[in-house]
Amino acid sequence: MTGAGLKIWTLHLALIAVLFSAQYWLSPYHATNLARIMVLAVFAMGYNLAFGYTGLLSLGHALLLAAGMYAAGLPAQLWGWSAGPAMIAGIAGGGLIAAVLGLLALRTAGVSFMIVTLMFAQAGYLTLLYFAPVTGGDDGFAVAATSRTLLGFDLSTDAPRFLAALTIFAVGLGVSLALVRSPFGRTMVAIRENEERSRMLGYNPFTVKLAALTISGLYAGAAGAAYAILFGYVGASFATIQYSILPMLYVLMGGAGTTLGPFLGALVMFVLIEAATGITTAHQFIVGAALVALILFAPKGILGTVRERWLRWLP
Amino acid sequence: MASLTETPLIETNGLTLHFGGLKAVDGVDFRLHAGEIHALIGPNGAGKTTFVSLLSGRRLPQAGTIALGKEDITRLPAHERVRKGIAYTFQITSVFPRLTVFDNVALAVQSLGPRDLAARTRAALARVGLEGLEAQEAQTLSYGHQRLLELAMGLALNPRLLILDEPTQGLAASEIDDFKTLVRSLVPATTVLLIEHNMDVVMDLATRITVLTFGRVLATGTPAEIRANASVQEAYLGA
């Protein structure tokens, strides 16, 4: 491994180590919040691979999050699947729906792609409402305790839940880092930067984008399934537009096209909303103001700016 | 040079693309033989870039056929033609400005397979004299160096046919000499189709020349034949 590679992997491992230690110095309340942030960061990392690296501005990722959530939650609910198989089903569900979405939506690009993905996600949401007797609709359903155990650990309790969230996050981060440093990562960026030029280097933009979107869906599926299993709740509200916007905000805040940006963005936004909620009921306004400030003063997000100004080697 | 009786590397028949009433490419019959350096010349707007866009698949023709060897590739998508060995370098420099020089060329190299990626990338850069600039962002290069980077990307695809659209535009005189040496070193393994306005380069390099005007082939022949051709004189060289 080159010197730069060593430095990069060390940085990422250091973050994992700090997060691991957090369970010992954070209050249980904050540790649970951090577990939630790590799960949402997995969702955002997947969004980042599609949007930040490949340039696919999707407004339909809530569909993929919900796909993972229901693909894990429904078998648990209906057939009593345990956490392991439910998790795998959730990841597969997210990837599968993303692949189907891509086959249909990737015929378009730019604004049309945004609209088409948004429409599909809305259709997904309405489908969940239509089948409310099974899906629970907007009210959702609680995941039974028996489905929230893994290898004898009760994932509804603090320490195992935190470790499970950290494990999923660490795997997601490692895969994402390996991916963007691989030849395929270079290809994704090439498609983002100039699709026509990439085609003249022998790449089929459609298949590259389809692969990136599917990988993004695997991440969204993992996040949705983890949310269902770790926090015990499945509901159609996760399929609403709000959950399509959320990962985009995280990524823009942290830095699109940076491996650590999604986590940082999720963390900062979460803390910001917590703080704002304490001050005013209009916390959405504070979040909006923060985003406007970000777009004005650091359009590349926190880590995008850090990379541009100081740490050129950040992946 | 390959015998003229064997199957050409590229053969077009009646190739046509009109933009509204403008006959950019108008029924072009063209043969390119393996191992030659074939120059495509003609006045501005003659249809040279449009014609090679049809060969590379960036545009699809309204009529006519294109064969690569014995295979009909008229409707084949551009990226599959690249994989079959047709590489195109852009007239308007089209490198990835925000990527490093290394990444630009590595993108071409890795599309053939991941083996020895770094070594093959450096070799392609060395061939055009850009070694040592790997870590620079492409947009920080001088215009001439960006042209050379574009060329390196084409070479890195290890093509059977390399289409060069005005490669010497913006190069210094010394760089043009290096360029000529480089192109000569490519044949016969690679066939070169060269669009070029610099007549010294054309006459020096080309084994055959095709002259286009108003989307039609005016003449094809050796440099000597083209120089002696009265209608070419009138339409182009004399102008």
Ligand SMILES: Nc1ncnc2c1ncn2[C@@H]1O[C@H](COP(=O)(O)OP(=O)(O)OP(=O)(O)O)[C@@H](O)[C@H]1O
């Ligand atoms: N996309 C387009 N739409 C309409 N007209 C076009 C388009 N592309 C090219 N043309 C026209 O087609 C004609 C041929 O253009 P082309 O670029 O092929 O010429 P060229 O021989 O490469 O010229 P040059 O030497 O200036 O590069 C020109 O009149 C040009 O204006």
Ligand SMILES: [Mg+2]
């Ligand atoms: Mg041209």
